[in-house]
Amino acid sequence: MRQSIVDGAPEIASSLAQEALAAGLAPIDAVNNGYVPGMHEVGEQFARGQMFLPDMMASAEAMRAAMAVLDPELRKLGTERPMAGVVVLGTTKGDIHEIGKILVGTMLTAHGFQVHDLGVDVTGERFAAKARELKADIVGVSALLTTTMRNQKGVVEALQKEGLRGQVKVMVGGAPVTRRWAEEIGADGYAKDAVSAVALAQELMQQKLQETDVNSM
Numbered sequence: 083m084r085q086s087i088v089d090g091a092p093e094i095a096s097s098l099a100q101e102a103l104a105a106g107l108a109p110i111d112a113v114n115n116g117y118v119p120g121m122h123e124v125g126e127q128f129a130r131g132q133m134f135l136p137d138m139m140a141s142a143e144a145m146r147a148a149m150a151v152l153d154p155e156l157r158k159l160g161t162e163r164p165m166a167g168v169v170v171l172g173t174t175k176g177d178i179h180e181i182g183k184i185l186v187g188t189m190l191t192a193h194g195f196q197v198h199d200l201g202v203d204v205t206g207e208r209f210a211a212k213a214r215e216l217k218a219d220i221v222g223v224s225a226l227l228t229t230t231m232r233n234q235k236g237v238v239e240a241l242q243k244e245g246l247r248g249q250v251k252v253m254v255g256g257a258p259v260t261r262r263w264a265e266e267i268g269a270d271g272y273a274k275d276a277v278s279a280v281a282l283a284q285e286l287m288q289q290k291l292q293e294t295d296v297n298s299m
């Protein structure tokens with residue numbers, strides 16, 4: 083699986099995903115232990131100048147082919163769960179990386195969250211407008227570039243400006259993002275991958291409930 087991503091081979095990535103499911107492998111294990119390490123290898127080779135943009139695009143295509151097979155299975159995990167909360171999700175302004183964000187959205191959906199994915203290159207104002215429209219509980223902001231991380235702060239500020247910060251929790255993620263960065267920009271949490279993003283979102287919902295209880299006393 084890892085090699086199919088490094089090679090940018092969608093057909094192989096897809097047929098291996100089908101084989102994995104047929105063999106009873108948990109789809110999230112195939113993602114985390116099979117395909118994602120391939121993406122990391124691609125990133126390292128790109129940084130060393132051993133791979134170029136078209137290679138990285140081919141790898142993204144292979145990842146998408148694998149996800150097309152695994153996504154419906156990941157979603158099945160969560161059928162008939164009570165609604166856990168409303169999440170507005172997107173990749174920040176200036177950034178078009180979406181694979182990780184889509185995976186986070188899939189896992190949240192699988193655990194009962196209602197997820198509204200705004201896509202990529204999303205401004206703080208659009209995040210805030212959607213959060214207001216849907217009365218979102220959580221806004222999730224992805225950034226994969228060190229140059230676009232700072233736009234995560236712009237989302238926190240846009241929510242503040244719109245007077246929504248009291249109602250909406252903000253979680254951030256993406257390869258260059260750290261817990262420390264999340265604290266620095268005033269976000270409510272950081273998660274390193276899609277599985278921990280679910281745990282974080284559940285924790286943020288608990289916090290919201292407790293805050294509502296305190297406020298209504």
Ligand code: B12
Pocket residue numbers: 118121122124125126128129135138139141142176177178179180181182183185186221222223224225226227228229253254255256257258272273274275276277279
């Ligand atoms: C695939 C890829 C691309 C694809 C993206 C395709 C797509 N549709 O998404 C393409 C080819 C388009 C691309 C373009 C570019 N890329 Co690129 N790309 C990558 C690569 C190889 C993999 C990213 C990926 O999909 N990872 C797999 C997913 C599953 O992991 P993930 O994104 O990290 O997400 C997980 C967690 O971070 C977390 N998470 C993610 N989002 C969120 C959100 C929340 C709320 C939470 C809680 C958690 C969370 O959970 C996810 C699931 O587990 C990375 C290397 C890397 N190691 O990240 C470089 C990388 C990010 N790219 C890089 C660069 C430089 C670029 C370009 C500038 C190249 C260029 N010269 O044009 C452009 C930028 C375009 C732009 N404006 O955005 C650099 C960034 C360097 C830096 N420090 O800023 C990297 C690190 C490669 C490198 N080592 O140099 N890229």
